[in-house]
Amino acid sequence: MFVYITRRIIAGAFVMVGASFIVYLLMTQAGDPLAFTLAITNPTQRASVVEEVTRTLSLDVPPVQRYLEWLQRLVFEQDFGLVSVTQQPVSDELARRIPMTLKLVTAATVLSVVVGVITGIITALRQYSGFDYLVTFTTFLFFSLPLFWVAVILKAWGGINFNDWLRDGAHFSPTFVIAMALLLGVIGTSFAGGSPFRRLTIGAITAAVTVLLLAWVSANQWLINPGFGPIVFAVLSVGIAFGVIMVLTGWGNVRARNAALITCGIGIVSHFPLQAVFDGEFNIWMLFGLLAVGLAIATAVGFLVGGFDKGQSARTAATVAFLMGTLMFLDRMMQSWSEYSSSSVIRNRPIKTIGDREARLEGSFWVIANNTFAHLVLPTIALMLISVAAYTRYSRASMLEVLNQDYIRTARAKGLTERTVVIRHALRNALIPLATIVAFDISGIIGGAVITETVFQWDGMGRLFVDGLRDIDPNRVMAFFVVTGTFAVVFNLLADIIYAVLDPRIRVGE
Amino acid sequence: MSEELQRRAADVDADQLLDDEISLEMNEVVGLSQAQIVRRRFLRHRGAMISFAVLLFIVVLSATSVGWGPIPGWWKWDYNELVPRVEGDGGPTLSFRPSWLGGSGIMIGDHPFGVDNEVGKDMFAQTMRGVQTSLAIIVVLGVLSTTIGVVIGALSGYYGRWVDAVLMRFTDIVIVMPLLVITAVAGFALDLAGMWPVAIALGIFTWTGLARLVRAEFLALREREFVDAARVANASDRRIIFKHILPNTVGTIVVSTTLLMGAGILTEAALGFLGFGVRPPAVSLGSLVNSYQGAYETRPWLFIWPGVFVVAIVLCLQFIGDGLRDAFDPRQKRIPKHKDLDRGGEITRVTPAAAGVLGEAEDQR
Numbered sequence: 001m002f003v004y005i006t007r008r009i010i011a012g013a014f015v016m017v018g019a020s021f022i023v024y025l026l027m028t029q030a031g032d033p034l035a036f037t038l039a040i041t042n043p044t045q046r047a048s049v050v051e052e053v054t055r056t057l058s059l060d061v062p063p064v065q066r067y068l069e070w071l072q073r074l075v076f077e078q079d080f081g082l083v084s085v086t087q088q089p090v091s092d093e094l095a096r097r098i099p100m101t102l103k104l105v106t107a108a109t110v111l112s113v114v115v116g117v118i119t120g121i122i123t124a125l126r127q128y129s130g131f132d133y134l135v136t137f138t139t140f141l142f143f144s145l146p147l148f149w150v151a152v153i154l155k156a157w158g159g160i161n162f163n164d165w166l167r168d169g170a171h172f173s174p175t176f177v178i179a180m181a182l183l184l185g186v187i188g189t190s191f192a193g194g195s196p197f198r199r200l201t202i203g204a205i206t207a208a209v210t211v212l213l214l215a216w217v218s219a220n221q222w223l224i225n226p227g228f229g230p231i232v233f234a235v236l237s238v239g240i241a242f243g244v245i246m247v248l249t250g251w252g253n254v255r256a257r258n259a260a261l262i263t264c265g266i267g268i269v270s271h272f273p274l275q276a277v278f279d280g281e282f283n284i285w286m287l288f289g290l291l292a293v294g295l296a297i298a299t300a301v302g303f304l305v306g307g308f309d310k311g312q313s314a315r316t317a318a319t320v321a322f323l324m325g326t327l328m329f330l331d332r333m334m335q336s337w338s339e340y341s342s343s344s345v346i347r348n349r350p351i352k353t354i355g356d357r358e359a360r361l362e363g364s365f366w367v368i369a370n371n372t373f374a375h376l377v378l379p380t381i382a383l384m385l386i387s388v389a390a391y392t393r394y395s396r397a398s399m400l401e402v403l404n405q406d407y408i409r410t411a412r413a414k415g416l417t418e419r420t421v422v423i424r425h426a427l428r429n430a431l432i433p434l435a436t437i438v439a440f441d442i443s444g445i446i447g448g449a450v451i452t453e454t455v456f457q458w459d460g461m462g463r464l465f466v467d468g469l470r471d472i473d474p475n476r477v478m479a480f481f482v483v484t485g486t487f488a489v490v491f492n493l494l495a496d497i498i499y500a501v502l503d504p505r506i507r508v509g510e
Numbered sequence: 511m512s513e514e515l516q517r518r519a520a521d522v523d524a525d526q527l528l529d530d531e532i533s534l535e536m537n538e539v540v541g542l543s544q545a546q547i548v549r550r551r552f553l554r555h556r557g558a559m560i561s562f563a564v565l566l567f568i569v570v571l572s573a574t575s576v577g578w579g580p581i582p583g584w585w586k587w588d589y590n591e592l593v594p595r596v597e598g599d600g601g602p603t604l605s606f607r608p609s610w611l612g613g614s615g616i617m618i619g620d621h622p623f624g625v626d627n628e629v630g631k632d633m634f635a636q637t638m639r640g641v642q643t644s645l646a647i648i649v650v651l652g653v654l655s656t657t658i659g660v661v662i663g664a665l666s667g668y669y670g671r672w673v674d675a676v677l678m679r680f681t682d683i684v685i686v687m688p689l690l691v692i693t694a695v696a697g698f699a700l701d702l703a704g705m706w707p708v709a710i711a712l713g714i715f716t717w718t719g720l721a722r723l724v725r726a727e728f729l730a731l732r733e734r735e736f737v738d739a740a741r742v743a744n745a746s747d748r749r750i751i752f753k754h755i756l757p758n759t760v761g762t763i764v765v766s767t768t769l770l771m772g773a774g775i776l777t778e779a780a781l782g783f784l785g786f787g788v789r790p791p792a793v794s795l796g797s798l799v800n801s802y803q804g805a806y807e808t809r810p811w812l813f814i815w816p817g818v819f820v821v822a823i824v825l826c827l828q829f830i831g832d833g834l835r836d837a838f839d840p841r842q843k844r845i846p847k848h849k850d851l852d853r854g855g856e857i858t859r860v861t862p863a864a865a866g867v868l869g870e871a872e873d874q875r
Contacts, residue, residue, distance in 0.1 A: 011679065019683040026695045140832075144824035146776055146796075148783040149817040152803050160807065450690075451780055466784060469690055477691065485686045 005493065012489035016482070021067055023481055027474040028063040036085055036471055056082045057474065070478065080482075081475035083468075090479045093464060098483075100356060101460035105449060107376060108383035113438055115384070116391025121427065122191075123392065124399035130190030135392060142389035151382040151455040158378045159353035167348060172218040180214060181207040224341075226334040233331055234268045240323045248316050250419055259302040259313040260320045266297060267324040271331075278332050282365040287329070294321045333373065336366035340374070343367070350374050354457045379456045383449055387441070394437055399430040432502045436495040443484075443491035548761075551837035558833020561826035568823060572641035575634070585635055624811035626802075636793055637815050643794040644823070647709040648774040654713025656767050659720030660756070666721070667728025668751050678725070685718045689777070693786050705788050708781060712774055720766050727759040761838030765831055772827030779820050795820050 034053060040046040053059070058066045073079045080090035123132045189203030217223060228236065241264035249256040274290070298321035302314030341350035345361045352358065352375045361371050402408065403426055411425045412418075450462030461480060468476025542550070552558060575585040623633035666677040693711045731737065732755065740754045775795070781787030782796020789797070798816035806813040 011682075015679060015682045015686065018679075019686045022683065023687055023691055026691055030691070030695045140825060140828045141821075143828060144772070144776075144821045146779045146783075146799070146817060146820050148780060148803075149799055149813075149820065152799075152806055152813065156806050451783065454784065465688070466690070469786070481686075481688060488686055 005497070008493050008496075012493065016485050016489060017071075019485065020071070020478065020481060024067040024070065024474060024478060025063055027472070027477055028066065030469070031472040033057055033059065033084055033472040033474075052087065053084050056087065057084055070474070074482065080479040083476055084473040085471055090475050093476070094461075094479060094483065097459060097461050097464050100458060101449075101453075101462070103356060103372075104376070104379060104453065104458055104460055105383065108380045109387065109441065111380065112384050112387035112391055113434075116388045117395045117431075117434060119388070120392040120395025120397075121399050121430070124396045124403065124430075125422065126191070126193065127400065129193075131187070134187065134190055139389035139392050142385045145385060147382060147386060147449075148451045148455060150385060151379070151452055154378050154382055155353045155455060158351045162351055163349040166224060166350065170218070170221050170223045172214050177211055177214045177218075181210040184210045225338045227337075228327075228331045228334065230271065233271060233327065236327060237264050237268050237324050240264070240327065241320050244316060244319050244323065247419075248319065248423065249312060250417065253309075253312070255305055255307045255309060256302075256313040256316040259298075259305050259317040262301050262305065263298045263317040263320045264324065266301070267294070267321065267328070271328060274328065275332075278366070279364075284365075291322070291325045294325050297321065332366060333370060336364065336370055339363065340367045340370035346371075346374075351377065353378055356458055379449075379452050379458070382452055382455075391434075391437075395430065395434055398433050399426065402426045402430045405429075432499065435502060436499045439491050439495035439498055443488045548837045552833055555833035555836055557829045558836075561829035561833075564822065565826040565830070568641060568819070568826075569645065572638045572645070576638045576642070578642065585638070588635055623815045624809070626809075626812055633812060633815055636798060637795075637819060639793045640795040640798045640816055641819050641823070643705050643788060643792060644775055644778055644796070644820075647705055647712065647778050647788075647794070648771040650706075650709035651713045651716060651774045652767050652771045654710065655717035655720060655770060656763065658714065659717035660724055660763060662717070663721040663724025664728055664751050664756065667725035668732055668747070668755065670729075674725075677721075681718050681721055684715060687715065689715055690781070690784065690786050693781055705792055705794065708778060708787050708794075712777060716770060716774065716777075720763065720770065723762050723766055724759055727762055728755060731755045731758055761834075765835045765838060768827055768831035768834060772824045772831065775820055775824050775827075 034050055037046055037049050037053065040049060058069055061069070070081065073081065078091075080094070082088060083090055083093060119135060123135045126132055185203045185207030188206030189199050192199045192202040241260045245251060245253075245257050245260050251257060277286075277290070295318050298317040299314045302317040303310045306313035337350075340346060340361075340363070341348055343361060343363065345358055350370075356375050357368075357371050358375075361367065408421060408426055411421045416425075449460070450466055452458070453460045453462040454466065461483070464476055465480040468474075468480065576588060623637055625632055626636075662677050662681065666674045666681075689711070692715055693708055737750060737754060740750050745754070778787055778794060779796030779799060782794050782798075783800045783803075785800065787796050787800075788794040795816045799813060799820075802809075802812035802816075
């Protein structure tokens with residue numbers, strides 16, 4: 001293993017040096033790095049800028065030597081050089097842009113993995129059903145969407161039409177309600193299993209619930225002033241607990257059921273005193289701290305009532321706690337939504353399309369969090385469309401592969417319930433190849449999303465690269481290349497190691 | 511597997527069922543060559559056939575409407591021709607809503623996709639020209655990347671050892687190089703306007719995935735008996751690579767080239783959107799979307815139509831690729847529908863035994 005990793009790292013270093021050499025040489029042939037100085041009219045000033053840039057970029061030495069000097073500075077002094085236009089250190093730019101990019105892409109990646117894997121697993125379980133065909137077509141459609149085209153449309157739709165609609169009272173038109181009811185009814189019908197009558201009934205119930213829900217949202221102007229209130233929160237929490245029990249353990253497992261329900265009860269009760277904590281001095285670390293405390297309590301409950309199967313109960317209870325914590329967070333966010341959107345800076349146009357936050361806005365942690373959310377929502381949707389489609393395809397294929405294995409047949413043959421077969425035997429093995437794909441995709445995160453950043457005007461890594469390319473500034477382009485390339489090499493290696501660790505059939509280095 | 515199917519399967523005597531299955535499966539393929547089986551399966555794939563027809567329609571429409579090179583087209587405007595100013599906002603005249611529903615009747619009109627009044631360009635002609643450029647780019651891309659990918663993958667997989675190590679490290683280098691740099695350099699250094707730098711740059715930098723796939727196939731196939739047999743018969747390396755092994759990898763190559771071409775349209779459009787793609791006076795779908803992105807709120811048709819064609823072409827290629835994958839996959843079976851089962855008896859369920867018989871087809875790959 002150690003030899004394998006060392007060999008891979010050395011090979012990766014050689015690849016990086018080779019590729020950076022080619023990219024650097026290409027950059028020296030890409031155009032005139034002094035072109036921007038033509039805009040300066042004062043000849044003496046211009047001459048001094050030209051001289052300055054020539055020195056920073058070593059334009060007076062041949063390209064190969066220039067590359068070697070650059071490499072030497074990078075390796076021995078960790079110096080990325082200066083930005084040609086502003087003469088500021090590139091490392092300052094990196095320090096500013098990497099967090100920005102992470103902020104933009106992390107949420108989209110996490111959500112895409114969760115949504116995509118769940119959809120993929122369900123379509124695999126219902127292979128060749130109406131739902132499967134619907135999802136397959138949708139994924140193909142999403143794959144075919146040009147990101148920039150969708151992003152521009154989303155920007156116009158979310159930034160103008162949706163905000164106008166909110167201003168006009170947030171009432172759904174009857175056509176919209178009927179269309180949504182039909183759509184969800186069809187999805188419900190195709191999703192359900194069993195006889196045609198049962199499926200149609202489920203579809204009709206879905207449609208009816210949709211109509212009622214939308215009518216209620218519309219009548220109460222819920223989208224302008226959203227919130228759960230304690231009763232809806234309690235109902236949703238109990239729903240979460242039931243859902244988790246049904247999916248993970250089944251109603252028959254009394255111990256896990258009790259653990260989940262006790263956790264749910266603790267969560268509902270602690271919801272009230274926690275409001276005071278939320279309203280006081282609050283920050284992101286406290287948020288994570290509370291989540292950790294919640295998970296710890298749930299695990300303890302699971303161990304106390306778990307009996308002979310402590311692990312199972314603890315996992316179920318912890319899942320309930322995690323989902324309820326998320327719900328509590330959303331609930332608190334919603335309580336501050338109207339404070340955010342009616343503030344004098346936002347002026348009731350809450351959904352934002354430019355930049356990562358409204359710098360002039362001041363307020364509590366929750367108002368700022370809403371601010372971030374409002375800026376993130378559209379780019380996140382744009383990014384998610386394509387990656388959800390990809391993860392759905394991967395996880396569907398992976399799950400189908402596993403479901404055809406002999407050990408699944410064995411599990412069924414010895415009389416295990418379908419839930420145990422799917423959740424314990426199939427799902428865990430289906431997730432192994434996905435782990436490597438996710439590890440690989442994470443390496444792409446740092447590179448940012450050039451197009452999304454362009455459309456929504458985020459100053460992330462992608463913009464650094466494109467701007468550098470436009471100004472023919474090798475320092476910026478190479479800094480981007482070194483950071484993203486290193487991440488790609490490291491995470492590729494990590495993906496292979498994860499695969500070998502998770503799947504005992506795979507051995508690395510042989 | 512549906513419950514219905516399980517119940518029925520239990521009813522039938524197991525041995526009899528197995529025999530039936532094998533003979534049913536064999537009936538499908540008996541007396542047919544591998545190529546015929548693949549062709550049949552492809553022609554039966556409904557999604558792929560519909561997509562094929564749509565794609566053909568788009569190709570013919572774009573090729574004939576504005577003409578290609580010196581050949582004139584039937585459409586009244588050319589893509590670079592100034593059209594007279596149109597009264598009003600210049601919206602699309604294409605209409606499918608009959609007059610009795612309050613529309614203007616089913617008509618095409620002077621400017622079916624609208625007109626850009628500021629510059630004086632007909633959008634239909636521009637979009638058609640964009641489709642031509644984009645299609646030409648992915649054809650070049652497909653040919654170039656398939657050639658390079660197959661050669662590198664085949665050499666690397668067949669010879670192994672140091673050839674493999676060198677070629678795969680080279681592939682790694684190409685993978686980590688950003689495509690935008692290449693096209694920017696190709697456009698500037700070669701001083702080429704128009705589509706060729708983009709097409710060539712895309713072609714010589716998108717073969718990496720295919721090379722890895724072909725290499726993996728070669729690694730597995732070169733250990734097989736038919737390769738030993740060819741070697742014993744004193745066949746040259748070249749003959750073994752191109753005549754014996756390569757035909758067995760055609761499925762992988764065709765499928766991934768189709769999908770690569772679909773992705774190529776999107777990549778070209780994305781490059782155009784960032785300003786590093788096809789440059790004026792040439793027009794591609796990406797450059798059209800780029801130049802009209804500011805017009806979306808006031809004159810959406812300028813922006814929508816090129817995008818619609820991007821989506822349509824890529825979607826068609828995706829479905830064709832999916833159909834080809836199913837056609838080349840020997841494990842792929844027709845799935846019985848409920849109505850097939852209700853007809854009784856005709857169970858084409860896949861069992862390992864039947865799959866084993868068909869595994870011979872797999873051996874041919």
